[in-house]
Amino acid sequence: MGGKIVDLKSKIRTVPHWPIKGVMFRDITTLLQDPEAFKQACDELYNRYKNEKIDVVVGIESRGFIFGAVLAYRLGCSFVPIRKRGKLPHKTVSHTYQKEYGPDTIEMHEDSIKKGDRVLVIDDLIATGGTVAAATKLVETLGGIIHELAFIIELPELKGREKLKGYKIFTMVEFEGE
Numbered sequence: 001m002g003g004k005i006v007d008l009k010s011k012i013r014t015v016p017h018w019p020i021k022g023v024m025f026r027d028i029t030t031l032l033q034d035p036e037a038f039k040q041a042c043d044e045l046y047n048r049y050k051n052e053k054i055d056v057v058v059g060i061e062s063r064g065f066i067f068g069a070v071l072a073y074r075l076g077c078s079f080v081p082i083r084k085r086g087k088l089p090h091k092t093v094s095h096t097y098q099k100e101y102g103p104d105t106i107e108m109h110e111d112s113i114k115k116g117d118r119v120l121v122i123d124d125l126i127a128t129g130g131t132v133a134a135a136t137k138l139v140e141t142l143g144g145i146i147h148e149l150a151f152i153i154e155l156p157e158l159k160g161r162e163k164l165k166g167y168k169i170f171t172m173v174e175f176e177g178e
Helices: 029-033 035-049 063-075 130-141 160-164
Strands: 013-016 024-027 056-060 078-084 092-099 102-109 118-126 145-154 169-174
Touching: 029 035, 035 063, 035 145, 035 169, 056 063, 056 130, 063 078, 063 118, 092 130, 102 130, 118 130, 130 145, 130 160, 145 160
Parallel strands: 056 078, 056 118, 118 145, 145 169
Antiparallel strands: 013 024, 078 102, 092 102
16 A cells, blocks of 8 residues: 555446436445555545544444544544434434435434534535534534534535535535536
8 A cells, every 4th residue: 555646536436326216326335445545535534634623523324434433533532423313322412304315313422522522524425415414403502613524525516515604614526417
């Protein structure tokens, strides 16, 4: 694993018509399977945030867990998962929102973030922005301060950024209707 730069976009598989007809699903499992690409993505995230004061990395279920846990470990801060309803064993706060395919609810433990914690929220992809907008509401309900929202992939044509005005957003690659 030398110093060669990997084209991360080329390591992401596109699966047409999944989960429904007309959707071009961007699958990061192929990026994760490539040791150089996975390392480069994790290193890019670490290098972006290593000199920032981040208290908590929040990963959104489920692919946000992968990058979020690695990043929290490298930054020496806590990692907090945001899960779908009913997956967490202790007292939670929840938020219901509208997804492309219908309503959904996400939760996090009510004791996972302290008032004033600086929080980085991470997921693999931003599309319409509904899930991450709900995640920001959970973090802020607990008193956390959003430092930035980070994603590997952005689908700009779905206008997720519009739901997230006022937040700093970082993405690594874009897919425009391809």
